[in-house]
Amino acid sequence: MSFTRRSILAGGAAALVSALPVRAERILPATGPRVVVLGGGWGGLTAAKYIRLLDPGIEVVLIERRAAFHSCPISNWVIGHLRTVDEITHSYAALSERHGIRILHTEVEAVDVDAKAIVTADGVVAGDRLILSPGVTFDYTGIDGWSEAAARRFPAAWSPGPETALLRARLAELPAGGRVALTIPPSPYRCPPGPYERISLIAAYLKQHKAGATITVLDANQKIVSKGKIFQAAWDQLYPGIVDYRPDSPLVQVDASTGTVSSDFDDVAADVANVIPSQRASRLLHDAGLVPDGATWAPVDPYGFTSTLSSDIHIVGDATDQTSVGKVPKSGYIANSMGKVAARAAVAALTGNEAPPPSLINTCYSLVSAEEGASVGAVYGYDVETGLLEVRPGSSGVSSQRSAIVALQAWDWARAIWQDMLG
Amino acid sequence: MPAVLALTLAAPGPAVADMSDDGARLAAPCAGCHGTAGRVPEGSVIPGLAGREAAELSGLLAAYRSGERPSEEMGRIARGYDDSEIAALAEWFAAQPPRNEP
Numbered sequence: 391m392s393f394t395r396r397s398i399l400a401g402g403a404a405a406l407v408s409a410l411p412v413r414a415e416r417i418l419p420a421t422g423p424r425v426v427v428l429g430g431g432w433g434g435l436t437a438a439k440y441i442r443l444l445d446p447g448i449e450v451v452l453i454e455r456r457a458a459f460h461s462c463p464i465s466n467w468v469i470g471h472l473r474t475v476d477e478i479t480h481s482y483a484a485l486s487e488r489h490g491i492r493i494l495h496t497e498v499e500a501v502d503v504d505a506k507a508i509v510t511a512d513g514v515v516a517g518d519r520l521i522l523s524p525g526v527t528f529d530y531t532g533i534d535g536w537s538e539a540a541a542r543r544f545p546a547a548w549s550p551g552p553e554t555a556l557l558r559a560r561l562a563e564l565p566a567g568g569r570v571a572l573t574i575p576p577s578p579y580r581c582p583p584g585p586y587e588r589i590s591l592i593a594a595y596l597k598q599h600k601a602g603a604t605i606t607v608l609d610a611n612q613k614i615v616s617k618g619k620i621f622q623a624a625w626d627q628l629y630p631g632i633v634d635y636r637p638d639s640p641l642v643q644v645d646a647s648t649g650t651v652s653s654d655f656d657d658v659a660a661d662v663a664n665v666i667p668s669q670r671a672s673r674l675l676h677d678a679g680l681v682p683d684g685a686t687w688a689p690v691d692p693y694g695f696t697s698t699l700s701s702d703i704h705i706v707g708d709a710t711d712q713t714s715v716g717k718v719p720k721s722g723y724i725a726n727s728m729g730k731v732a733a734r735a736a737v738a739a740l741t742g743n744e745a746p747p748p749s750l751i752n753t754c755y756s757l758v759s760a761e762e763g764a765s766v767g768a769v770y771g772y773d774v775e776t777g778l779l780e781v782r783p784g785s786s787g788v789s790s791q792r793s794a795i796v797a798l799q800a801w802d803w804a805r806a807i808w809q810d811m812l813g
Numbered sequence: 814m815p816a817v818l819a820l821t822l823a824a825p826g827p828a829v830a831d832m833s834d835d836g837a838r839l840a841a842p843c844a845g846c847h848g849t850a851g852r853v854p855e856g857s858v859i860p861g862l863a864g865r866e867a868a869e870l871s872g873l874l875a876a877y878r879s880g881e882r883p884s885e886e887m888g889r890i891a892r893g894y895d896d897s898e899i900a901a902l903a904e905w906f907a908a909q910p911p912r913n914e915p
Contacts (some may be wrong), residue, residue, distance in 0.1 A: 440841070444832070723845045726842070726844075726845055727841075727842040727845070730841040730842060734832065734838070734841075737832065738832055741832075743832050745832075746832065746833075746835070746838050749838055749839050749841075749842065750842050751842035751843065751845060751890065751893070753845065753846060753886055753890075765885060765886055767886060767889060767890065768889065768893070769889075769890055769892075769893025769894065770893075771893075782892065782893035782894070783892070784889070784892035784893075785889050785890060785892045785893030786889065787888070787889035789885060793885065795858070795885060796885055798858045799846070799858055799859055799885070799886070802846075802853070802854070802856075802857040802858050802859045803845065803846050803859065805854040805857065806844070806845065806846055806847065806848045806853055806854055806857065806859065807844070807845045807846070809848060809849065809854055810844040810845065810848065810849045813849065
């Protein structure tokens, strides 16, 4: 794959490699068959743990920048002051202590496809197979006025961490009668119902704590992307006069000095503004040649989530191209399901077995208020005719109305799936 | 932060699956709500599945699938599986220890 090597040597990664104190030497020599997992998010964690559960004879090295896990699901609850940052922050320790996974906390500079190695700030880690779960890169191109000042004024809070706490704090400081603005990028983006859950929980917070305050939404999409009837009914019934939702309104311009976000039709000057940007596969995948020129996401064969451009490399999670996978959402639950399929495929390849066909589930829970929520989900199997994951007939559905039980299930789902990945 | 944190090779947890076990393959994604190998966190409103009678579990899945038993999520999920898959799921969860071994 000459274009891959060229892209590593001459592409965007090369500039970073030369700018940072990367040592080229190999570190962590393997003592047996090894899988190197890039990314301690939902897909990578699941893959790492399930490889060890399936075959403790396979060594797993997990490479992750952050010292602790921050959950993207439930982070809207933190922004809405229903849960704390601590409640979505979890330790990686059990993965090493209980499951014998070697965890390397370091910056990743590049993926070396030909060497099946990850180039990090601490050195190069090679394996027999790679599982890449690097998530998304935010893309602010095309927004007039975007700048470092704009990035501070309009945090995304679409990866959990400091911006989650920042947006939460700014809402607390909002004056009575103040105005919040939120912009939604074109689909596909990470977590389809996520922006609408966030709108709902911000509205709930304003209703309870900030008399007269409102939230104005500029949505690039023509309608609510997920659970539309449920969210619209909640806004109409629970938050009348608080949520001003404007579909078909892509963000085209910002002004950091006045806090204004603009579509082609509207200028919205806000006290607190949250710009959720357009998204594409992590730049690491683009730089490595694992995303074709001009494409946005990484194509895979969903039978084992191997890259269509390199059969020893699996790619899971939000970075994958839905047109190659099938109609699965970019959700945490799907990333967890993908991680299990990739783990099974990697173990099969390393042990001379045939991988069984994939079977996946998605369920996305969203709150519409502190007390009520709704869910959407489906079961997916592999279709040999199309080579895609297809919804099992009859298994796709969404709640008919919001309910209290789903709000309870949502929190217990989070606890269960965090434990499935980290426990 | 030290470069390598995890040199301790603790005994891994019990294997949840082998490659040829269809129940394990189908059951793996159920863990998202019902916990790894059907063991939910303490106090969950979502029921655990590990160690329950296979006949009970397959009966519940069939009742969810037909709509005889109403639900928020399980009706649609159960419709994703045929009779033989429901049997494999029920038998696999029935064989799992209900608690993590110490």
